[in-house]
Amino acid sequence: MTAFLATLGGKLADTWLSLLVLPGLLYLAVMSAASVLGHGHAFDHGRLTGRIDTLAGGPAAHSPGSVVLVAALVLAASAGVSRLAAALGGGVERLWLGDWPAPLRPAARALTLRRVRRWITADDRYRQALTARALRAAADPLGVHVPEADEDVAPGTPRNEGAVDTVQLNEARNLIALTRPARPTWMGDRLIAADARVHESYRIDLTAAWPRLWLLLPDTVHQNVQAARAALTAAARRAAWGLLYLLPxxxxxPAALIVAVTWAGAWRQGRLAVDEFAELVEAAVDLHGRDLANALGVPCEERLTTAEGLEITRILRKGA
Incomplete structure (x- = not known):
């Protein structure tokens, strides 16, 4: 037990140092440097070192009690700023996932409608390309294309050159959303798409099924899902730090450069984390949906189908 408590204490200390103290100390250092340098002397390190020398030569710097008090205040301020960043990170995560507060809901609806229009346009182009390809295949079943007399074909042009690339059109549509958008942000729609795709494939209500399925998943799957979820939280917290750097x-x-780099990196990390999390959730249903069916008493000897999925949903919703 003593060894366990010592190990736990070390981990807590490392976590407290890395998540609370160090980012907060860096922020306080930037704030202090910004207050001394200003816009006109952005890189005047001599001005900064002069202020440090002045503080070091003051009487307070030679008093042990003052030094200890200042150090304690700095550590407390660092932890406080870090906690503020964590709280702001929760708000950033809500914005990324499209769960916007009431004052921003008109803007959320407008952005959602814009994304819906873009998605419908991209989807129509993709489906038209599929239809055109099917018609060409029906007219040319052997895959031999004979140009008409009045058809302008450049010498050496491949047979499919100029045809609409359905793969590219599909990717262009999926860059907007995998399914019809319902949120103002891509990240929010990516999570909703996982629910929609599972329901369309198996008729399973993922909201009701996930807590039960989670209890049946092996530890390795738990770790992967939790790691993806933690990556999203970390990205949102990094973006919150970027917002805090707007003040200095x-x-x-130069702090504006920190804002831009921090926010761009956090946003990219957040998109990757959301995509990985949604993929892992879908994969868990694909690979362990039969386990859920059998645990609920729904016979499923082979692959999971919509019949078993509907029965699972009926059981989990409890008649609702």
Whole structure:
């Protein structure tokens, strides 16, 4: 037990140092440097070192009690700023996933409608290309294309050159959303798409089925899903730090570069984490849906079909 408590204490100390103290100390350092340098002396390190020398030569710097008090205040402020970043990270995550508060809902509806129009246009182009390809295949079953007399074909042009690439059109549609958009953001629609795709394939209500399925999943799957979820939280917290750096950017312009780089990296990491999380959820249903059916008493000897999925949904919804 003593060894366990010592190990746990070490891990807590490492976590406290890496998540609370160090990012907060860096932020306080940037704030202090910004207040000294300003826009006009953005990279004047001599001005900064001069202020440090002045503080070091003051009487307070030679008093042990003052040094300890200042150090304690700095550590407390660092932890407080980090907790603020964590709280802001929760808000950033809600914005990314399209769960916007009431004052922003008109803007959310407008963005959602815009994304729906873009998705419908892309989907129509993709389906038209599929239809055109099917018609060409029906007219040319052997795959031999003979140009008409009045058809302008450049010498050396491949047979399918100029035909609409259905793969590219499908990718262009999926870049907007995998299914018809219902949220103002891609990340929000990516999670909704997982629910919609599972329901369309198996007729399973993923919202009701996931807690039960989670209890049946092996530890390795738990770890992978939790890691993807933690990556999203970390990305949102990093974006929150970017927002906090807007404050020193008001009087020290290089901080704006920190904002841009931090936010762009966090946004990219967040998209990857959401996509991985949604893929893992779908994969869990694909690979362990039969286990859920059998655990609920629904016979499923072979592959999971819509018949078993509908029965699972009926059981889990409890008549609702």
């Amino acid at each position: 950017a008001l009087w020290w312009w």
